[in-house]
Amino acid sequence: MDKKVTVIGAGNVGATTAQRLAEKELCDVVLIDIAEGLPQGKALDLVEAAPIEKHDAFIHGSNTYAASAGSDIIIITAGIPRKPGMSRDDLIKTNMNIMKGVTAEAARLSPDAVLIIVSNPLDAMCHVAFDTSGFPKNRVIGMAGVLDSARFRAFIAMELNVSVENTHAFVLGGHGDTMLPLPRYSTVAGIPITELMSAEKIEALVNRTRNGGGEIVSLLKTGSAFYAPSAAAVEMAEAILKDKKKILPCAAYLEGEYGINGLFIGVPVKLGAKGIEDIVQIKLTDDENAALQKSADAVKGLVADLKKLA
Numbered sequence: 001m002d003k004k005v006t007v008i009g010a011g012n013v014g015a016t017t018a019q020r021l022a023e024k025e026l027c028d029v030v031l032i033d034i035a036e037g038l039p040q041g042k043a044l045d046l047v048e049a050a051p052i053e054k055h056d057a058f059i060h061g062s063n064t065y066a067a068s069a070g071s072d073i074i075i076i077t078a079g080i081p082r083k084p085g086m087s088r089d090d091l092i093k094t095n096m097n098i099m100k101g102v103t104a105e106a107a108r109l110s111p112d113a114v115l116i117i118v119s120n121p122l123d124a125m126c127h128v129a130f131d132t133s134g135f136p137k138n139r140v141i142g143m144a145g146v147l148d149s150a151r152f153r154a155f156i157a158m159e160l161n162v163s164v165e166n167t168h169a170f171v172l173g174g175h176g177d178t179m180l181p182l183p184r185y186s187t188v189a190g191i192p193i194t195e196l197m198s199a200e201k202i203e204a205l206v207n208r209t210r211n212g213g214g215e216i217v218s219l220l221k222t223g224s225a226f227y228a229p230s231a232a233a234v235e236m237a238e239a240i241l242k243d244k245k246k247i248l249p250c251a252a253y254l255e256g257e258y259g260i261n262g263l264f265i266g267v268p269v270k271l272g273a274k275g276i277e278d279i280v281q282i283k284l285t286d287d288e289n290a291a292l293q294k295s296a297d298a299v300k301g302l303v304a305d306l307k308k309l310a
């Protein structure tokens, strides 16, 4: 195929991402992992599914980076997942070192690629990838808001017994406990959910969304969510590969937008061939703005921790 996407980390999120990219026939995929045989085995298994799934995307598995050269997009899922009871922030040191290593290797061979960061703690990992790659800010994007808003949409659809396709949800802020789902801008067939549900019910769905990752971790017991995270990463990749100019909530490096400077935080962005082509600024109420600044402060704290650990 004429597009190539490298997925680093062939674990649950990475392998499912490779599967979705291939089955949507968006690109060839290079799947990389440090574990010997793992990316090769999963890639071969996916190639052998292709005749049944009817696609001609090729999936190549490797422990080295040579085959990734010239990728259009690099999706980084390498890291260790959250264990039950562990916060995303506990993961920070291990995943920081992994992120540094894989970004350096991949960026060197694909200097024009767009980086999509998936590893947690997300906002902090975006900073590591941004600093390590030296890529411009439009080509380093964090996957968080698409996942968080998909969770919110799923809960809204279940609550109102409507098609998920009718739902739209808006989530701002960091990918953590301070994330900021915005009910005013969350709709069913264009109708704000504030017209359709009680304030208490909305509050319950907002809290469930904030704890969405933790809820899955405590059910799975080993490992964390991967079906929805991989779907979210692939929606972003598709928007870039097809130059769709799609507006999606993503972690972006802000320089003054929303009054935030020098920080990756979740905001609505326009995704196209150049990566982030625009940051959409919406008007927030005083309360919403205060909550966003609080979320930004939490990310700032994480970034400060990173600097101490580095």
Ligand code: APR
Residues within 6 Å of the ligand: 008, 009, 010, 011, 012, 013, 014, 032, 033, 034, 035, 038, 077, 078, 079, 080, 081, 082, 095, 098, 101, 102, 118, 119, 120, 121, 223, 224, 225, 226, 229
């Ligand atoms: N280079 C390449 N791959 C690596 C490296 C490295 N330096 N270090 C670890 N990996 C690989 C592991 O070998 C493993 O196969 O990353 C993979 C991670 O897969 P899983 O443990 O299955 O974790 P997963 O559920 O896929 O989550 C990955 O995404 O959603 C986030 O919080 C999650 O940070 C975690 C990441």
